[in-house]
């Protein structure tokens with residue numbers, strides 16, 4: 659009996675993640691639509707975007723991420739200065755204040771998938787582990803969307819990244 663109810667409890671905890679694979683809720687945070695873009699052969703870096711909502715009462719900080727598809731993942735912030743897009747790593751992590759939503763998206767905060775051993779392919783689902791201060795580690799999947807997904811053409815190349 660005991661084992662049975664444990665199994666049921668485990669299944670119940672897994673099913674919501676499967677039922678809506680693109681929307682993850684865990685304790686004090688909610689993660690929406692993690693996605694990425696295909697990369698041309700030989701490109702060392704890719705991107706990761708997602709929306710994080712802090713549904714708790716205390717601040718949460720995204721402090722790191724890992725994926726088997728990249729040698730290293732950094733948290734970056736892009737900014738425009740004198741018409742030039744540049745980006746810098748957020749060494750202290752990315753803070754999501756209580757009750758707020760932070761979007762990792764083109765031309766803003768993003769995850770940088772570095773040292774790609776092979777290109778990211780459209781349609782692929784990339785496992786990603788997100789580490790937080792103030793929240794449990796979360797497992798999500800980045801869906802590799804088409805290159806022109808949701809943005810204007812000029813935003814496509816993310817060119818600052820190719821120089822790293």
Ligand SMILES: [Cu+2]
Pocket residue numbers: 734735745768769770819
């Ligand atoms: Cu970057």
